[in-house]
Amino acid sequence: MIRIPKAFASSYAKARVKFLEAAATAGTHIESFNHPLPGREGEQLALDVALDGDPQAKRLLIVSSGCHGVEGFCGSGVQVFALHDSEWREKARSAGIAVLYLHALNPYGFSHLRRVTQENVDLNRNFLDFSKPVPDNADYGRIHPLLLPETWPPDDANRAATQAFIDQNGVKAWQAAISAGQYEFSGGLFYGGNAPTWSNHTLRQVLSRYVNHANQIAWIDLHTGLGPQGVGERIHAGRDNAEALARARHWWGDGVTSIHDGSSSSALLTGLLWYSIEEAAPNAQYTGIALEYGTEPVVEILDALRGDHWLALHPEAPAELAAQIKERIRHAFYTDTDPWKGQVISQARQAMFQSFGE
Numbered sequence: 001m002i003r004i005p006k007a008f009a010s011s012y013a014k015a016r017v018k019f020l021e022a023a024a025t026a027g028t029h030i031e032s033f034n035h036p037l038p039g040r041e042g043e044q045l046a047l048d049v050a051l052d053g054d055p056q057a058k059r060l061l062i063v064s065s066g067c068h069g070v071e072g073f074c075g076s077g078v079q080v081f082a083l084h085d086s087e088w089r090e091k092a093r094s095a096g097i098a099v100l101y102l103h104a105l106n107p108y109g110f111s112h113l114r115r116v117t118q119e120n121v122d123l124n125r126n127f128l129d130f131s132k133p134v135p136d137n138a139d140y141g142r143i144h145p146l147l148l149p150e151t152w153p154p155d156d157a158n159r160a161a162t163q164a165f166i167d168q169n170g171v172k173a174w175q176a177a178i179s180a181g182q183y184e185f186s187g188g189l190f191y192g193g194n195a196p197t198w199s200n201h202t203l204r205q206v207l208s209r210y211v212n213h214a215n216q217i218a219w220i221d222l223h224t225g226l227g228p229q230g231v232g233e234r235i236h237a238g239r240d241n242a243e244a245l246a247r248a249r250h251w252w253g254d255g256v257t258s259i260h261d262g263s264s265s266s267a268l269l270t271g272l273l274w275y276s277i278e279e280a281a282p283n284a285q286y287t288g289i290a291l292e293y294g295t296e297p298v299v300e301i302l303d304a305l306r307g308d309h310w311l312a313l314h315p316e317a318p319a320e321l322a323a324q325i326k327e328r329i330r331h332a333f334y335t336d337t338d339p340w341k342g343q344v345i346s347q348a349r350q351a352m353f354q355s356f357g358e
């Protein structure tokens with residue numbers, strides 16, 4: 001066991017070191033998939049994999065972090081803590097469960113304090129068959145110019161127009177229009193891309209190597225930025241399938257929400273990451289959740305993202321403004337306090353222990 005705050009890091013580079021050290025100390029099998037671009041401090045970026053347990057185990061639990069880059073501060077802390085947690089490791093071993101830790105699915109976004117990949121893509125909207133027509137999100141198109149004004153911070157006219165939209169349609173509609181996923185504006189928010197990204201290809205490569213022997217697969221994908229602060233919402237991570245949802249609720253409690261029936265604080269989304277498991281292990285029984293921890297109110301989250309996208313489109317922005325925007329997005333997705341970290345670890349640990357209905 002380590003002290004909870006020690007499991008968390010203040011940068012991607014430090015988080016990666018903590019993860020690799022913890023994985024090595026635990027004697028896990030480690031493999032790194034290097035990213036082609038450098039990190040914010042010039043460091044090597046990678047999707048790092050640690051397999052704890054029997055490579056032939058029939059039950060496999062995937063615990064993944066950093067799908068949304070900057071959200072990785074939270075997920076990395078959970079993974080580092082788990083690798084030091086001898087009680088958890090013993091429990092998994094005795095139940096015949098191998099645990100596959102995927103550290104920084106989107107290492108570029110983690111390091112550069114972005115929610116998106118280097119392609120400006122929301123990785124969790126990118127798992128589509130791009131040979132087919134992409135989903136349409138006309139609501140996003142209507143507000144795109146409002147989201148990314150010429151100047152940042154937004155001027156009074158932009159602020160008034162934004163507020164008018166929210167007053168007329170409600171915060172839920174504002175959130176849904178922005179976050180559902182869109183495939184039209186490559187510089188915009190929650191852009192799903194027009195092809196599989198590096199992170200998409202790499203994740204599928206990892207899964208093809210590590211999951212095909214398992215006949216029962218559970219997945220806990222760690223996220224932040226939705227819901228009440230410190231509360232980990234368990235959102236069913238799978239297709240609209242009653243049997244899989246019932247199993248998720250049996251394992252992780254009746255509180256497991258679904259984006260398909262409106263019970264989740266997340267909007268209905270397209271192109272989701274966990275669809276990748278179907279290709280990697282078509283015959284396995286799959287059950288998953290996104291564990292989504294609240295940080296700040298949703299309007300603040302969306303404003304922090306607007307600023308970050310504006311900055312990506314305006315590299316000429318003054319350094320001081322750029323630093324403010326980066327600090328704001330980090331704060332939006334990572335509540336850097338001991339109580340919050342304590343809530344994160346205890347809820348993640350509980351979810352891990354509950355996997356497979358044990």
Ligand SMILES: [Zn+2]
Nearest residue numbers: 068071223224
């Ligand atoms: Zn997320």
